[in-house]
Amino acid sequence: MSLGVAATRTTNPLLLALLLAASGYVVATHRSPAPWARSYTAFVRLALAVVLIRVLFAVALGSPIPGTHTLLTLPEVPLPHWAQGIRLGGRVTAEAVLFAAYDGLKLATLLVCVGAANALASPSRLLKSLPGALYETGVAVVVALTFAPHLIADVRRLRAARRLRGRPDRGLRGLLQVGLPVLEGALERSVALAAAMEARGYGRTAEVPAPVRRTTTALTLGGLLGVCAGTYGLLTAEGGTYGLPVLLAGVLAALAGLRLGGRRSPRTRYRPDPWGAHAWLVTGSGAAVAALLTLASVRDPGALHPGVVPLVAPTLPLWPAVAVLLALLPAFVVPREPS
Numbered sequence: 001m002s003l004g005v006a007a008t009r010t011t012n013p014l015l016l017a018l019l020l021a022a023s024g025y026v027v028a029t030h031r032s033p034a035p036w037a038r039s040y041t042a043f044v045r046l047a048l049a050v051v052l053i054r055v056l057f058a059v060a061l062g063s064p065i066p067g068t069h070t071l072l073t074l075p076e077v078p079l080p081h082w083a084q085g086i087r088l089g090g091r092v093t094a095e096a097v098l099f100a101a102y103d104g105l106k107l108a109t110l111l112v113c114v115g116a117a118n119a120l121a122s123p124s125r126l127l128k129s130l131p132g133a134l135y136e137t138g139v140a141v142v143v144a145l146t147f148a149p150h151l152i153a154d155v156r157r158l159r160a161a162r163r164l165r166g167r168p169d170r171g172l173r174g175l176l177q178v179g180l181p182v183l184e185g186a187l188e189r190s191v192a193l194a195a196a197m198e199a200r201g202y203g204r205t206a207e208v209p210a211p212v213r214r215t216t217t218a219l220t221l222g223g224l225l226g227v228c229a230g231t232y233g234l235l236t237a238e239g240g241t242y243g244l245p246v247l248l249a250g251v252l253a254a255l256a257g258l259r260l261g262g263r264r265s266p267r268t269r270y271r272p273d274p275w276g277a278h279a280w281l282v283t284g285s286g287a288a289v290a291a292l293l294t295l296a297s298v299r300d301p302g303a304l305h306p307g308v309v310p311l312v313a314p315t316l317p318l319w320p321a322v323a324v325l326l327a328l329l330p331a332f333v334v335p336r337e338p339s
Contacts, residue, residue: 001113001114001117001286002283002286002287002289002290003019003022003023003113003116003286003289003290003327004109004110004113004114004117005290005294006019006289006290006293006294006324007019007106007109007110007113008106008110009290009293009294009296009297009304010106010293010296010297010304010305010320011102011103011105011106011304011305011306012102012303012304012305012306012314012316012317013101013102013105013314014314014315014316014321015293015304015316015317015320015321015324016105016106016109018321018324018325019109019113019324019327020109020112022324022325022327022328023112023113023116023327024112024116025328025331026116026120026327026328026330026331027040027116027119027120029331029336030120030330030331030334030336031119031120032122034122037119037120038119039115039118039119040115040116040118040119042115043111043112043114043115043116043118044112044115046111046115047107047108047109047111047112047115048108050104050107050108050111051101051104051105051108052104053104054100054101054103054104054107055097055100055101055104057100058092058096058097058099058100059074059092059096059097059100060074060088060089061086061087061088062086062087062088062090062096063093063096063099063100065093065095065096065099065308065309066093066095066309067093067094067095067096067308067309067311068093068095069093069094069095069311070091070092070093070094071092071093071094071097072092073090073091073092074089074090074091074092075089076088076089076090077089094311095308095309095311098308098311099308102306102308123141123142124142125273126138126142127139127142128273129273134258139202143193147186147189147190150185150186150189151182151186154181154182154185154186155178155182158178158181158182159174159178162174162177162178212260215260216257216260216261217257218257219253219254219256219257219260220253220254220257220258220261221257222250222253222257223249223250223251223252223253223254223255223256223257224250224254225250226246226247226249226250226251226253226254227247227250227251227254228250229246229247229250230242230243230244230245230246230247230248230249230250231243231247233246233247234247278333278334278335281329281330281333281334282329282330282333282334285326285327285329285330286327288323288326289323289324289326289327292319292320292323292326293320293323293324296317296319296320296323300317300320303315303317303320304317304320
């Protein structure tokens with residue numbers, strides 16, 4: 001996830017390619033055979049689609065980036081006066097296409113990094129790390145992630161059965177004939193799981209005094225409002241003085257509210273998940289990459305955001321590239337799980 005933050009700090013395709021390669025290598029070496037680990041390929045496909053759609057939008061709808069290298073000229077559709085600033089078709093320049101590709105690649109890298117987190121992080125271990133106030137939400141998310149492979153298996157099984165019987169499995173009719181049995185099976189599993197969870201005591205809450213509940217609500221809501229106000233201040237030039245203090249105060253208030261809210265969800269940790277040296281190394285390597293690229297974007301913005309006017313090839317800045325290579329550290333310090 002820290003690599004995703006680092007990806008938002010640059011549009012240099014060489015640095016973004018290094019981030020993609022580093023995260024992909026860690027996934028290839030440490031991905032487990034669990035069902036959630038198969039999501040990485042889907043995120044890669046989604047990232048490729050994002051880049052393609054971003055470039056197609058720049059070609060079809062135009063771009064504010066000026067350019068002199070014309071690639072092609074599309075038929076331009078005249079628009080009414082109230083649609084000024086928007087055009088359909090027209091001249092397509094290499095500068096506009098390259099700018100759109102850089103921008104799309106940044107978002108694609110962010111998606112791939114999120115996909116790497118999905119492929120490497122166990123939902124059950126994440127559930128153990130959640131604050132008590134978010135435990136019920138975490139249980140719902142883990143249950144949804146657990147049921148997803150069953151839904152996919154049911155769809156494949158029913159489609160194969162319909163093909164063997166010579167019945168259509170595509171189109172609206174096939175979707176209805178397959179979707180209804182899948183929905184029925186999902187509801188049956190949900191009812192059975194709900195009964196099993198109720199028998200095991202899930203969902204019970206402890207008695208909390210009214211002042212503590214009111215304090216929890218005030219801290220949580222006030223902290224979230226502070227985070228929003230601080231983020232807005234950081235994004236605007238006028239709020240540069242108050243943005244960071246308000247953001248930090250909001251984060252601290254929200255964390256305090258979550259801490260107090262955890263009293264309503266008593267949990268017993270039979271097998272605590274220790275935070276050892278390997279976890280610190282993984283977290284530290286990602287945080288270091290994010291921090292160093294953020295620093296590089298401030299000190300040398302031209303290297304991390306290469307221009308397209310005039311049209312020049314991007315260069316690889318040395319020390320930001322070395323900083324990205326720190327993302328490979330988990331591949332060597334964390335022991336691989338037995339397959």
